[in-house]
Amino acid sequence: xxxxxxxxxxxxxxxxxxxxxxHSWIRPIVKSIDTSKLSPxxxxxxxxxxxxxxxxxxxxxxxxxGTGENPGxxxxxxxxxxxxISSADAKILFDQxxxxxxxxxxxxxxxxxxxxxxxxPPDEFPSRAAEVMIYSPGPVVxxxxxxxxxxxxxxxxxxxxVGFTQIHIMTDGYPGWKGAGxxxxxxxxx
Amino acid sequence: MPPPDDTxxxxxxxxxxxxxxxxxxxxxxxAAFMKLSNPQAxxxxxxxxxxxxxxxxxxxxxxxxxxxxLPWAELIAGVCLVVGLWTRxxxxxxxVLLGLFTFLIVSALSRGLDVKCSCFGKVxxxxxxxxxxxxxxxxxxLILWTLIVLGFxxxxxxxxxxxxxxxxxxx
Numbered sequence: 131x132x133x134x135x136x137x138x139x140x141x142x143x144x145x146x147x148x149x150x151x152x153h154s155w156i157r158p159i160v161k162s163i164d165t166s167k168l169s170p171x172x173x174x175x176x177x178x179x180x181x182x183x184x185x186x187x188x189x190x191x192x193x194x195x196g197t198g199e200n201p202g203x204x205x206x207x208x209x210x211x212x213x214x215i216s217s218a219d220a221k222i223l224f225d226q227x228x229x230x231x232x233x234x235x236x237x238x239x240x241x242x243x244x245x246x247x248x249x250x251p252p253d254e255f256p257s258r259a260a261e262v263m264i265y266s267p268g269p270v271v272x273x274x275x276x277x278x279x280x281x282x283x284x285x286x287x288x289x290x291x292v293g294f295t296q297i298h299i300m301t302d303g304y305p306g307w308k309g310a311g312x313x314x315x316x317x318x319x320x
Numbered sequence: 321m322p323p324p325d326d327t328x329x330x331x332x333x334x335x336x337x338x339x340x341x342x343x344x345x346x347x348x349x350x351a352a353f354m355k356l357s358n359p360q361a362x363x364x365x366x367x368x369x370x371x372x373x374x375x376x377x378x379x380x381x382x383x384x385x386x387x388x389x390l391p392w393a394e395l396i397a398g399v400c401l402v403v404g405l406w407t408r409x410x411x412x413x414x415x416v417l418l419g420l421f422t423f424l425i426v427s428a429l430s431r432g433l434d435v436k437c438s439c440f441g442k443v444x445x446x447x448x449x450x451x452x453x454x455x456x457x458x459x460x461x462l463i464l465w466t467l468i469v470l471g472f473x474x475x476x477x478x479x480x481x482x483x484x485x486x487x488x489x490x491x
Contacts, residue, residue: 138409145396146413150389153356159363159387161380235436237449253361253442278433284364 160287163213169295170210171269173222211298213286217307220271220300224312229265233274233281234304244273244307245315252284259292268296276303337468337475338404344465345401348414352395354441355387363387365438369424370431393417401469404478411470418466422459425451 211219224230230247232239239249248262262270270289274281282299289297300307308314355362366387371378378386393413400410421439428435434450447454474480 135409135412138406139412142396142400142406142409142413143393146393147389149396150385150392153359153392154385154388157359157388159360159384161363161384235449252364253358253438256358256360275434278370280364280368280435288360 160291163283163287163290163297165213167290167295168213168297169268170212171223171228171296171298172208172210173219173226174208213297213299214301215271215298217300217302217310217312220273220298220307221310221312223269223271223298228269228271229262231262231270231272231285232304233272233285234279238275238304240316242308242314242316243304245313247273247315250285252281252288255285255288259288262289263292266293268294269298270294270296271298271300273300273303273307276301276305279303331476333472334476334481337472338477339475340465341401341404341407341469341475341478344414344462344469345398345410347462348394348398349402351440352391352398354443355391355438356395358441359387361438361441362391365436366390368433368435369428370433371424371427390417390420404474404480407474407478407480408470411466415463415466415470418459418463422456422463425455425459 209219211223215223220230224244230244232243232247232249233252234243234249235251236249239247243249250258250262272282272285272289282303286294286297286299302309363384366378366383367380371383394417397410397413397417400406401414425437428451436449437444437447437451437455439455447458
């Protein structure tokens with residue numbers, strides 16, 4: 131009896147591993163952002179004094195074409211923004227009219243968000259990609275809650291898979307943006 | 321006097337077990353379908369838990385495999401429960417999965433992670449938002465539900481019961 135129970139249980143597990151293994155082999159998954167295929171954005175202006183630099187992660191290897199001593203500058207006063215940017219750099223892009231995408235949940239978005247931002251949780255991207263394709267290939271700024279929030283990176287890799295090449299992630303997220311005193315909107319935009 | 325297997329209490333117990341079994345199976349088929357319909361979201365959800373073993377992050381290829389194997393295990397066990405085939409083994413599979421999910425939720429909470437459960441894909445029921453106490457309570461109820469099916473078997477309208485009856489008739 132115990133033998134047949136264990137045998138059946140093992141059979142279910144083996145079936146799941148085989149079916150899942152085959153499925154994972156035939157269904158592609160975007161595992162991470164391919165930073166070598168991203169294009170940087172050149173902006174004029176300097177980061178306000180006292181602004182901490184964005185944290186460096188293994189994903190943050192977007193090409194910086196600067197030639198000066200300060201990485202991310204090109205020696206002519208303009209700066210080159212890679213994948214991960216601070217809220218101060220995001221504000222520069224915001225002032226230039228660059229679209230913002232909010233990767234958080236709808237309920238979080240409705241409590242407060244960057245003005246004119248489009249709410250786009252990563253799991254909704256496959257069905258709503260057409261809404262943001264007008265911004266392709268970028269630049270676009272994506273944000274979530276900062277810190278350990280993965281939603282921005284998850285959305286970024288999905289957007290890259292459909293042709294976006296100028297993607298920026300505001301690493302300190304909405305809390306950083308709000309904390310810096312930049313404009314916010316609490317009404318649901320989209 | 322009716323045979324012991326044909327009293328009202330026995331029939332009631334068998335039908336109650338059938339409802340519990342089919343309900344549990346249906347719930348996990350739904351959960352599997354929601355995950356398998358968007359494997360990318362399932363992969364991202366697995367990755368978001370930042371699961372570590374002895375301080376080493378779960379390798380990406382294992383997270384990739386887990387994002388497919390776990391829903392397939394839910395699907396196969398769910399189908400087995402609905403038709404009443406290998407009921408106890410299927411319930412044991414569900415129990416192991418629930419134990420794993422609950423462990424991951426507790427682990428995420430203890431590390432202060434704000435992650436979505438994605439237990440039913442996009443559908444958040446009955447708990448909404450990031451993982452929290454509600455998810456642990458919900459999983460505890462599901463574990464209790466699974467233990468009843470595991471302990472008492474398939475009940476009425478099941479392949480297991482039909483097979484057992486036929487075996488008894490042969491003997």
